[in-house]
Amino acid sequence: MNKAHQHEQLILASGSPRRRELLTEAGYRFDVMVPAETAECGVCSNDGPAGLVAELALRKARDVAPRAGNGVLVACDTVAECDGFVLGKPADAEHAREMLASLSGREHRVFSGLCVWRLGQGQPRVRVAVTRLRMDRMTGEQLDEYIASGLWEGKAGAFGFQDRLGWVHIEEGSPSNVVGLPMELLAEMLAAIHFSA
Secondary structure, eight states: OOGGGTTOOEEEOOOOHHHHHHHHHTTOOOEEOOOOGGGGTTOOOTTHHHHHHHHHHHHHHHHHHHHHOSSEEEEEEEEEEETTEEEOOOSSHHHHHHHHHHHTTOEEEEEEEEEEEETTSSOOEEEEEEEEEEEOOOOHHHHHHHHHHTTTTTOGGGOOGGGOOTTEEEEESOHHHHHTOOHHHHHHHHHHTTOOO
16 A cells, blocks of 8 residues: 555545444544535436536535645435435425335335545546335324424435334335445555545
8 A cells, every 4th residue: 555645634625424423433533614505505407316416526625625624525415216206305394204205105216426536636426326225105193203303304305214213114225325425435446546544
């Protein structure tokens, strides 16, 4: 391994507590730099949800890069998709209820765009992880209970897999991707640039 890369700083370009938890649980040491909200404004992709999350992850990385100095930057963006409709974070409780009702009893997918960039050397690398899920048909009571809990706030698709919900099941793909950071893909991308935690 290149000695210059031995003690590189890992920088997470995200304000998400769930992404921080995943990195910490995996044993990474890292700093956090939050992208400006404007980094996500006005993004529209003709390449569907995969193109959208890839573009958003890259924008977040480019927003943080000038402030980050050196090191390896990691940025990610996650959305849920059902029948071609992209489900981001709900605006309020009513919006969350609509999202959950649309997912109830159906299969859907979660996409994460992941950007890994060794600053000052080379170009940012962006890849997309996809996880396929199935949600049980929810009763009105279950829906009311989950909305009242507030656990839906700030989560793509209005639910958090990490909340250990008995009514969401992974059919194929990475569980950490559903939480918001595909750890298997991240390890693969860091290995490709010879980064060692």
